[in-house]
Amino acid sequence: MSNHFETQAIRMQTERSQFSEHSTPLYLTSSFTFDDAEDMRASFAEEKEKNLYSRFSNPNTTEFINKVVAMEGAEAGYAFATGMAAVFSTFGALLKAGDHIVSCRSIFGSTHSLFTKFLPKWNIETSYFKVNETDKIESLIQPNTKILYAETPTNPAVDILDLKVLGDLAKKHNLLLVIDNCFATPYLQKPIKFGADIVIHSATKLMDGQGRVLGGIAVGKTDLIREIYLFSRNTGPAMSPFNAWVLSKSLETLAVRVEKHCENALAVAEFLENHPKVKLVKYPFLTSHPQYEIAKKQMLLGGNIVAFEVKGGVKEGRAFLNAITMCSLSANLGDTRTIVTHPASTTHSKLSVEDRLEVGITDGLVRCSVGLENVQDIISDLKQALSVI
Template sequence: MHPISKAIRTQVDRTNEMEHSQPLFLTSSFCFDNADDMRAAFADETEDNIYSRFSNPNVQEFVDRMCALEGAEAGFATASGMSAIFASFMTFLKQGDHLLSCRSIFGSTHTVITKYLPKYGISHSYVDAADVSSWEQYITPNTKMIYLETPTNPGLDIIDLKAASALAKKHGLLLNVDNCFATPIAQRPIDFGADLVIHSATKWLDGQGRVLGGIILGKKELIQELYLFCRSTGPSLSPFNAWILSRSLETLEVRMDRHASNALFLAEALEGHARLNWVKYPLLASHPQYAIACEQMTNGGGVVCFELKGGIESGRKFLNALTMLSLTANLGDTRSIASHPASTTHAKLSEAERNAVGISAGLIRISVGLENKKDILADILQALDKC
């Protein structure tokens, strides 16, 4: 069965009840018929639900569907994308370990790596996302994990997953990939050798800006370790949010096909505009890593970025001139969104740090929605005329 069909049809089997759609299980704990059944559950001899902090039918349905989509053996769902990222670090890294990460990453991930991991004695090195061949020089005997985003946020750099996987395997490192921007519809990192795949389900997986959520997927033995960490520390996904996300996955392929086609149309229409220095989209032929994107992605996702001439002042005028697009730091919504990373998602970085990953004062990130593509373009064009 195709992964999409499998994900849509996957439902947790609960004593052969016949609901066509999984009901909500808004309970903190689950009851047992007798003492021996309860003992067996706590001894991990059964897969019975015990407590919704670490097991719940709605959450399990979401996990099972994501496993089908990503080709993963197992997964664990969390309250947000950042809790998934932090859990993956804290489960597999310890005092004295070293993390290798691409430099171009989400602002909050940068904060975790640079401000909080050092408190636990975990060091890091940042590497150029576009040059995997240069990474090996930064690997030390204490390096335990490679962490990356592809496409990166917000600069849309594409990292060669095959090359990153080969490097990780050569040195016995875990390859941990944030697949939020691509989604499993466009890209399955496990197929290219990733050990762990992370999503902020808040974005494209939900797709309507309704709920927070995160998930980590991978090999069963790795997820078991992560499960034990999360079971004790409690970054749990709520049953209601999991129920919403499971329903959203049923339309993920249809939505992402439209997001991607709208995004490519927008990128092609804006390229060469007089008020822009450049336009970037993974499947735009001018993208520096276009060949790699074509090899490992089936579509380019729903994010387009461009740089305005005139810097911060042009950015302010552009955002204020938009009449249809939403102004918010989120992405992955049915509604198109414009954001200014230098003053929002990456504002905590220094100017030097932003420049190092290509986040200029004039960089605009567009999360392309499901509106008519000509309406999206028209709003952006009229705003460009006013900056």
């Protein structure tokens, strides 16, 4: 098998059945049969590798996992029903009561809720550092710190954290480095190269790329994935075979899709940066991005998310969204369709102004997930919507 990304994505598939199918079929079965009592005993004792029950494994989920493992340069993986199931199961499996997390504050809202509302029920606490304060991480590390966590690029302000710095710190203090690589995908960025132990994705986003199914995956070191597998085998957040089949097929076009997403996003970012009603634009491969040099060092291209601030505030941000005609107003991202969101009045509206500003969400911030439409049509829609504010 070639080690080229695109070839692996297309040619790595489940062994063909007696029907010699060209494309992997769906295995919509809840369980699997055994030849005899000894075969069943040995399979459950894990003396042989065999599918037992689709909550544990299934040919479709195995194919999807194997592809992502190869793409990320990992050793093993497990697939989940959603991205947040992957996040929760990773922490649930690897932490115990009394453990401590050090995390970047700029993380997905549901992950923040997990850290602040739910994990404390089990006496697991989290200390936060800001994106531009990685020099303060060491001061937050405690004797019971187990995991260093970050997502990069961040959601929704598209800030970049230096993966090498995080990897070096994790190694120095014997911490597990867990990275959410959802915005970049393994095509643009491979955190394991910089020292990550576990890499998490919401496969719902660019991995699917067409807004069809939910999914999540965690890949990394074999011994850690084994713990995550055992936790998940018993708690039940497994990915469905159908979603795994869809996502495995989606990975076949990931490289070509992401390249076009990035090409369109850069053009949109450059347009916005020169618009008189736009106060600020953040896109990792714009030279004006505060972490541009870091992004160029660890990412192949800049991704498909552009964050920009319209002049004014919440009122102007809402007016901009109301004037959109072609682009979609949705909470998703990484779709073929361009999506615009105003976090201050929607996804992060329940946070205080101070909390929003702490993670870079100003009242006028707009997150644009740039799709695959003709880029001039995307720009024309944004241009006419900006003209009303």
